[in-house]
Amino acid sequence: MKIFVSYTTLDKEINKEFLLNLYCLLRPWSEVFIDLINNDSVCKQDRVLEELRTCNVLILIVSPNVWHSKWVNFELSKARSRGIPIIEISRMFLLNLMPRIIF
Known part of the structure; x- marks a missing residue:
């Protein structure tokens, strides 16, 4: 299973630490792509x-x-056009679920 995480950093709680914690939470069960964490490409x-x-x-x-x-919105449109399931999870739920520091 390969998970693509879509988010915005327009909200201050969604930052590199938050995303790294989420990555560490999901990684044991799946391949995970979080742009801010995993995208080291020249053509991002x-x-x-x-x-x-x-x-x-x-x-x-x-x-x-x-x-x-x-x-x-672009990512959601692409996912819908490919029939990829979209799972919505509230940032507050994740903030309460994740330990503050995993790494």
Whole structure:
């Protein structure tokens, strides 16, 4: 299983530490792509498109500004066009679920 995580950093709680904790939480069970954590490519947008093309599920971190993100809306549109399941998870649920520091 390959998971693509969609999110926006327009909300201050969705930062590198939060995303790294989420990555560590999901990684034991699946291959995970989180752009801010895993994208070391020269052509970052091409890498995002490739990861979207090859994922089995998209996890959307729902936060107050998520629907204002052009990239999030683009990722959701691509996932829907490919029939990829979208799982919406609230940022508050994740903040309460994850230990503060895993790494």
